[in-house]
Amino acid sequence: GNSVTQMEGPVTLSEEAFLTINCTYTATGYPSLFWYVQYPGEGLQLLLKATKADDKGSNKGFEATYRKETTSFHLEKGSVQVSDSAVYFCALSGWSGNTGKLIFGQGTTLQVKP
Amino acid sequence: DGGITQSPKYLFRKEGQNVTLSCEQNLNHDAMYWYRQDPGQGLRLIYYSQIVNDFQKGDIAEGYSVSREKKESFPLTVTSAQKNPTAFYLCASNGGGQAGELFFGEGSRLTVL
Numbered sequence: 001g002n003s004v005t006q007m008e009g010p011v012t013l014s015e016e017a018f019l020t021i022n023c024t025y026t027a028t029g030y031p032s033l034f035w036y037v038q039y040p041g042e043g044l045q046l047l048l049k050a051t052k053a054d055d056k057g058s059n060k061g062f063e064a065t066y067r068k069e070t071t072s073f074h075l076e077k078g079s080v081q082v083s084d085s086a087v088y089f090c091a092l093s094g095w096s097g098n099t100g101k102l103i104f105g106q107g108t109t110l111q112v113k114p
Numbered sequence: 115d116g117g118i119t120q121s122p123k124y125l126f127r128k129e130g131q132n133v134t135l136s137c138e139q140n141l142n143h144d145a146m147y148w149y150r151q152d153p154g155q156g157l158r159l160i161y162y163s164q165i166v167n168d169f170q171k172g173d174i175a176e177g178y179s180v181s182r183e184k185k186e187s188f189p190l191t192v193t194s195a196q197k198n199p200t201a202f203y204l205c206a207s208n209g210g211g212q213a214g215e216l217f218f219g220e221g222s223r224l225t226v227l
Contacts, residue, residue, distance in 0.1 A: 034215070036216075036218075041220075041221075042220050042221070043118075043120075043204055043206075043218035043219050043220045043221050044157075044204065044206075044216075044218040045218070046215055046216070046217075049215065089156065089157070101147070101159065101162060102157075102216060104149075104156040104157040105156055106154060106155055106156040107154075107156050
């Protein structure tokens with residue numbers, strides 16, 4: 001079945017460091033891919049998305065490229081800030097009959113230190 | 115402002131009691147979802163509803179029940195049959211326009227004492 005695997009956390013970085021959070025997926029068909037962010041005590045917010053191969057999603061300095069050949073959707077940011085500290089979830093649309101049913105990775109906690 | 119409202123934010127329950135978590139949306143979305151979040155396990159789908167008066171089981175529906183009598187509302191009942199109910203519960207909705215984009219509420223944290 002469809003699945004998403006993220007790198008384990010926590011990831012601890014100093015402010016202004018480069019961030020990569022790896023995400024790989026297994027899916028049939030052509031799913032859409034997403035990154036969601038969850039700040040402490042809150043729900044999830046959509047960070048960025050890509051709906052087809054080679055698409056690049058971007059938002060707030062974060063980027064991810066839909067790589068079908070490597071089944072990956074790695075999240076990157078060139079210079080992280082303390083305010084980026086959160087849990088990041090990679091997800092894919094897992095059911096062609098209802099695009100809202102998502103399959104999530106286990107989440108990766110990012111801690112950015114001043 | 116449009117959005118999803120979950121209540122209560124925190125809830126404590128004694129073993130053997132049923133509790134109902136509220137989820138209301140004013141986004142005019144047809145589809146609504148309940149996810150459970152446990153540390154280190156990501157989100158798991160409990161139930162979902164694509165339209166009023168219809169809903170389907172997700173991956174971990176045992177011990178839970180839902181109703182969808184109104185488009186705006188999708189309450190989740192955690193029954194006494196749920197063996198490990200302590201968790202963070204997230205409600206979400208989808209309007210069908212953007213493929214797979216879910217809008218989430220702020221969550222309800224249930225603790226069984």
